Amino acid sequence: MIKGLLFVLRIAIAWFLVVVLAALAWSEIPWLGRFDWPVTVAGILTMALVVAGALSHLARVRLIAGRLDNGALANRQHRQIEIPLEAGEAFDLLDAAIRELPRVEQVESARGSLLVHAKVRRATNQGESPLGRWNPLSWFETPRNQLQATVTASHGGGSVTLICEPATPAWSYWFLLDGGSNFEHAEAITRAVSERVAALRRAEKAAATQTETEKALTVAKLRLLHAQLEPHFLYNTLASAQLLTRSDPPRADEMLGYLIHYLRHSLPRSDDEISTLDAELERAVAYMEILKIRMGPRLAVQVDVPESLRATPLPTMMLQTLVENAIKHGLEPRIGGGTVWIRARRSRDTVAVTVADDGDGFNASTSGTGIGLKNLRERLHLVYGSQATLAVVANFPTGVAATITMPAEFVRESQHV
Incomplete structure (x- = not known):
């Protein structure tokens, strides 16, 4: 709760400084500077929307992450994922996981450099609002995110460096909110990679089991064939030996x-x-x-x-x-x-x-x-x-x-x- 309050306070202070600078600039305008009520009303509305947007961001992040901390609240997410596969195979697996993200677009992947870039449109509920895209809260949200993933060869596998962030300049992090979407994308890619690795392991285990089954079946066939031939051979040999004992x-x-x-x-x-x-x-x-x-x-x-x-x-x-x-x-x-x-x-x-x-x-x-x-x-x-x-x-x-x-x-x- 304390971290959430500090987060709202940080956003509010950043926008308050913007409002103050705007008020100072307004006061320097000839003739219009004598009317301070428009700036006051605009400042109060702006701060109210900022606080409302920050609280909405907190609620969204708590819903997605189940917690409120600096890692979950940050617009910029960083993940280090270890994949127990050769670097090329790890890249193919990562590229497929990114391409399956909802609303992903402009995916650029280079297998030679083991690098993937992509843009992701944010999910929004603005369509359910009577104001639609004119909803004032949407003015404080980032419309699109971007991600970058790099694979480097490590001992016994590939190491993935994943960065998910808003598709806006870094200074905008103080003023715009992502609604937890980058945390959601980072977690989704991590889960997808883990599931694909687990699927490969299950396939390998199934193949090994099938090989063991085929081996057991082959040995069983051989033993059955040998069991069928052996009695006839023994019978014929003993019968021949019995006849030879007389002659x-x-x-x-x-x-x-x-x-x-x-x-x-x-x-x-x-x-x-x-x-x-x-x-x-x-x-x-x-x-x-x-x-x-x-x-x-x-x-x-x-x-x-x-x-x-x-x-x-x-x-x-x-x-x-x-x-x-x-x-x-x-x-x-x-x-x-x-x-x-x-x-x-x-x-x-x-x-x-x-x-x-x-x-x-x-x-x-x-x-x-x-x-x-x-x-x-x-x-x-x-x-x-x-x-x-x-x-x-x-x-x-x-x-x-x-x-x-x-x-x-x-x-x-x-x-x-």
């Missing part, structure tokens, strides 16, 4: 040994999301050795993986999926069977792992549904992003070659699946 016990013992080796590498581990090429190769070789006993001379295997690459990080079951596809869709349908090649090579910062066969190739009747390769591509994207690829091409002269190209080094802290 060829040594080979039955060999098959069970490979099965134990395969299962040992297939058991879930707490950190089995990222395995190594060596561990995945042992699982795949054990799997193929079992099938070699079942398929006989119809299946041949050639492995060409240098020792220096065997420690390369590789997500689990990827190599196994390619081997299973090569045998199931390439070699098993052929009467004469064929060969599966597993090859790994390094080129600068990437490693390419290829599984090829000389089977039926892209035969529609044996090509399968493609679910395994689709899941494999999704897992590659989730683990490596755009740094890894899966290429499936025709092998020469027959068959298919599938190649995974991935980074040679992998930071475990960044893994996703």
Whole structure:
């Protein structure tokens, strides 16, 4: 209350000095100077309007700001807003927030200098008054405001300097009132910026949640597919081993040994999301050795993986999926069977792992549904992003070659699946 009274007193004193100067000037006019009542009446009316306008300003500011202090009562408002975005992104966000202000006009923005200028017409209730624009109280109000916003790069984001003020010379602040409109504009822009930053954070969180959901879905699909294939493989292997115990016990013992080796590498581990090429190769070789006993001379295997690459990080079951596809869709349908090649090579910062066969190739009747390769591509994207690829091409002269190209080094802290 005291600050409000001091504010009214300051405005009244400024206008009182103007009235006194006007009276002195009037008294110096020949002949008219003898009549002092017009100056007295005009002075009293002026002071009454000034006090009424100042009280109206106080009521408006209290309504907008909920308080009366020097910061809220001032015609000129200054804000320092920290935006946790790169300076260019912060400028785009700020520019959009300013352009959405009601009654904004003459917006001039320069992205190169990170500067925005704008003019804003004041909201007024004069239209509801019988006097309209001739309402004397409107003579003491600023008709338009202006704002300037500058973005500067700061540590970890952009810092915005926002100034909202009347579009009049600085000396007019002693005589004209803005009705709290500049405080309202400064607060509105601050809220708009905060809401836009929060919306970006919500979008980022939603995208992260969606990525986690896609990851979980992909892993679930892989586990479901593996759960569907594993019982059939185990059943067929055990059935073959049972038959061999009667006709060829040594080979039955060999098959069970490979099965134990395969299962040992297939058991879930707490950190089995990222395995190594060596561990995945042992699982795949054990799997193929079992099938070699079942398929006989119809299946041949050639492995060409240098020792220096065997420690390369590789997500689990990827190599196994390619081997299973090569045998199931390439070699098993052929009467004469064929060969599966597993090859790994390094080129600068990437490693390419290829599984090829000389089977039926892209035969529609044996090509399968493609679910395994689709899941494999999704897992590659989730683990490596755009740094890894899966290429499936025709092998020469027959068959298919599938190649995974991935980074040679992998930071475990960044893994996703």
